[in-house]
Amino acid sequence: MAERSKGSELSELDAKRRARGILATLKGGNQRALVEMVMELAGKEHPRVAHHLNDMVMKCDVLTQPPTENLANVSLLKEGDQCGPFRLEKKLGEGGSGFVYLATRTDDLDFKVALKVLNIVSPKAVKRFRRECNILASLKHPNIAHLIDAGVLPTGQPWMAMEYVEGQNLDVYLERNSLDLRTRLKLFLKICAALSHAHQNLVIHSDIKPSNIMVMANGQPKLLDFGIAVWLDPDTGGQGNQTMLVDKMMTPNYASPEQTNGMRLTAVSDVYSLGVVFYELLTGKRPYDIAGTSMSVITRTINQANIERPSRVGFAEQPQKNAWSKFTSGDLDRIALKALARDTRDRYQSVEALGTDIVLYLKGLPIQARPMTSLYRFRKFAMRNRLALGFATLSFLALSLFTINLQQQRMAVEREKQTSERVTEFLISLFEQIDPDRTRVRDITALEIMENGRRQLPRSLSDEPAVQTRLLQSMGLVYRALGQDQVSIDLLEQALEKVPPDSEKAFSIEFDIIASLMSRGDYQDSIQRLEKTVSRFPEPVPAWIQAHRWFLEGSQLFHIGQYRRAWDAFDKAKDLADLLKPGRRLDLLKMQSLLKWEMGYPDEAIAELERLLVMQRQEFGEVHSSIAWNLLNLAQLELDRLNFERATEQLDAAEHMFQQLFDERHPAYIEYYYKRGNLLLDLEQYSEAEETYRMGMALTETLFDKQHSLYAQGLNVMGVSNFRQAKYDEAESFYRQAMTVYLEVFGEVHPKVAMCLNNLAVAYNAKDDLKGSILLHRQALGLHVQLYGKKHSQAVNDMNNLAAALKDLGNLDEAQELYTEALTISREIFGEDHPKIGIILNNLGDLLYSMSDLRGALEKQREALAIRRKYYGDDHWKIAQSQNNLAIILQRMGNYAEAETALRQALRIWKATYGEQHPELAIGISNLASLLREKGDYPAALDLFQQSLAMREAIYDPGAPSIGFAQWKLGQIKMFLGDYDEALDLLKRAEANYAASLKPGHPKNVRCTTLLGQCYASLGLLEQAETVIRRAIEMGESHLDPGHANLLWANSDLVELHLVQGQVAAAESLLERSMTLEQGSGDAKIHLRLRSLQARVKALQEDHETAEALYTQVIDDYRKLFGRPNPRVGEAYLEFAQLKWVQNRYEDVLQDLSLAEENLAVSLPESHQSRLLVRILEGRALRELGREGGDSLFEESLKRLSRSMGKDHYLVIQARDDTLGPLVVKRKGAL
Structure with missing residues (x-):
């Protein structure tokens, strides 16, 4: 005793030193028995030493591996250090294997996280840390601190960023706040809900305790620290294969018996730990105190210590709370002790079961943990109805009334029995008609049986209204199940007429009518009827009516897209669910x-x-x-x-x-066939999918007829299948057939009709009938707004689709207004991270790109991609869509490397999803070709543009804008390669296509017409070129923003035409205006194009110093932009050489011409005019320097240029007359 007393007086510092000394004796060994022996001896001699030793053992994994494995180059981070995208603000604490810091994002100082860094990088510690990350990533619950990001430091230390929870530990919160018992229990139920979510996701927390439950200022708890959590085996319901080290990691005061005994853990183990927390919540104390730190003491205490009932313990330091004992004795005692049962078979088998008993207690209902004796049930009834039973003086009267009531109940039961017997007889008479011994006619459908019963009912049971009412209500429900909603409503209305208007039966039938109205799609009628029904009751409305009211109201709000209000309504219904x-x-x-x-x-x-x-x-x-x-x-x-x-x-x-329950002709199979067909469709097994859909349609026709909503559903999915295969005419036909049936069944104002209008509009868009598509989208939107109002997901879908069609047609301003409105409504309905938000952001980014707002477009596309990755993963076709759109913007901004990576990822996903021929794939191939063209790889670009055109011609009609686009792109690359005749033909066809299908001011139309003018200029037809380019500018100025990229390109081509024709003043004026409009656009290519033209203007004005500085900068920027030899760089060097020719700097001319040739040769054929101009100027320079070969090189190159372009081409004339090609300036001393 004296030794233990002396030992307990050791200082904290001495205790830690002794612990480190004992730990040192274990270095190099990993025998569990040795460790536990030392732990037990230390615990007997110096418990405080044992406590510190236990922490050290856990930190170095000495139970399973040599401590030397942990001596890695770990880094102890400090305030201000960066960890991934986060900066550390301060240390919050440390655990057995890591430190926890408060951190903020480097790009958003208001975004705080709790950042945990592993300070031990042993393989087991890292594996455990990663398991914690995976577990947190799988859990998404408002009462669980969620994972935000994770990564690895250069030292190899993994880190994770979690939601930062500002609050107090549960025990501290309870100590500092005077919460009544009911509030404490409701708080505990929220903890149960969080743990239930973890269990549903196959996660055992394994360390439930107050310090791992944080309560925020608003009273909401957050479950923390899944550091020793384990996965449940879905097959056994027990702990999966984890290391023994994890088994031994625990907090003894809250550990379950099976945890200390080294047994496999289950969800029931967490129930025990939660029971300890519950006990502490009721009493302020734990159910037992563990007097020691050795495993033997811990195990013995948890397995054998006596647990007092909570009502007998009370709050030692807060006597006022001992008044709770009258509440805790009985039901709460039973709940606590059942949660703490040492035998798992006697314990609550789930957190939900524990929570359910607490809910029952709060409602004054009998709990499951007690035997349901008559006396107990009466006591619970009396507690719920104290006032009614408080009049002791009326006991005799109450007994008499009870006797009378009992007799009335017996009579009611007898009437109910008779009613049920008559109902049964009636149903038997109906089904006798399908008995083969009684009928020799053809097979009879379920609907025909019901129709026969409906005809018989008025005359066969006219003298038995109770039976008639029961049958009318039951048949009404059956007709609803068969999709005959109007008949269902008619039968239920007849049933309603036969019962007293304020009876419970009347309200039950009213609620069924409301459900049938919703099934028919009459949401507004159902809402009005529900309001009218509930208003018939004076306040307070009975709880059972409120329960049905909130359920039906939640369903109505769900269907009309008011999701947040629906959530609230369902929560209210859930509180009264026992009354449903x-x-x-x-x-x-x-x-x-x-x-x-x-x-x-x-x-x-x-x-x-x-x-x-x-x-x-x-x-x-x-x-x-x-x-x-x-x-x-x-x-x-x-x-x-x-x-x-x-x-x-x-x-x-x-x-x-279904096979066990029904024969193969049961209506249930119809929905099954459609769902199975959807699976086959998504697997791209189109024939099998359509065969399965037809089975559903055939069964619908057999059981009902073709004029049935289920048959229309089959027609609609057949349309979807054909649309997926790019069979747009066939898809349109199926959609129209479906809509015809829906109109016949439901009338014009119904969600199914709106759905068909939308599907038809999408099909029209795919066929490039944009005007027809827009008309149908407007009709669908109008119908959905009429049905639900604007704040509904379907209305948002219509706005999105309509905006896309308007954008394709060139109505950009209206498209932007619709996208913005759709985005605002969607965020209100769904929150910030819903995939529907990603769709709208993606489309809005595409629109902003069309409007030349590249920075805005890039921002929206990155937002969309982040949301989609979070929801779909990395290989979904929507990820490909976002990657493709992102690449287009990055390409315009000059970020070619990232753009190409994104495009190739998109193509990989599209090919894996759609195969080798699909409209999306054609778009991706064309975009990659454009990128390669920009990088200067013209041959590869040419091949891809040809593939894209061939693919589109196989999919679309000849006049489709998609084909016009491919013709434009192919014509452009052929023009760049010097194949002007073919280019001219393709560009003329593309312009004609766009003139017929797009509005004149559409950006594509402006750009295509500009390229056609450029092609005329390349052919030397300068008058035609100027006419066409001016037409493009006129179209653009009438419909586009002055700073639109396509309008700037058209202006730049007109500037070049002015220069070729020597109109320097006109060129300079237009150029200055264009450069002003271009500022801040972020378009690298148009910026460099305008700067290059500015250098040419300065050269023509003989401001050689400024021109040289500009050319030097342009060439440097082009080289940075492309990162490799590129024809644009070659053209710039050629112009720079011409400037130096003017100054008689022949050696410099030869050097620049060599660099020009190096860049031009990577993509252009030897016969291209730019390469011939290099040789012509090189020949002249060599001649001026008196070197051999100059004359012959000049003459041969000039002949080739003349044969290629024609002797009257302006380039041939300038070269022959000793002027400088595009600069049109005679060199000094030239004749």
């Missing part, structure tokens, strides 16, 4: 999961549906139609995530269940 019909309770979970999907929480949505599956199996058993339908929903969500394997599994399971 059993089927509606499950429907509530389904609707909440679909809402989460729409709001961009796919993992949570799927987790909710999987949880619903578990509940359905508990409610109905393993085989039930509701389970099969839920599997179909799950399959569609997995399909939307391109998780084909999982979708296949769920479709197979649904099919197997």
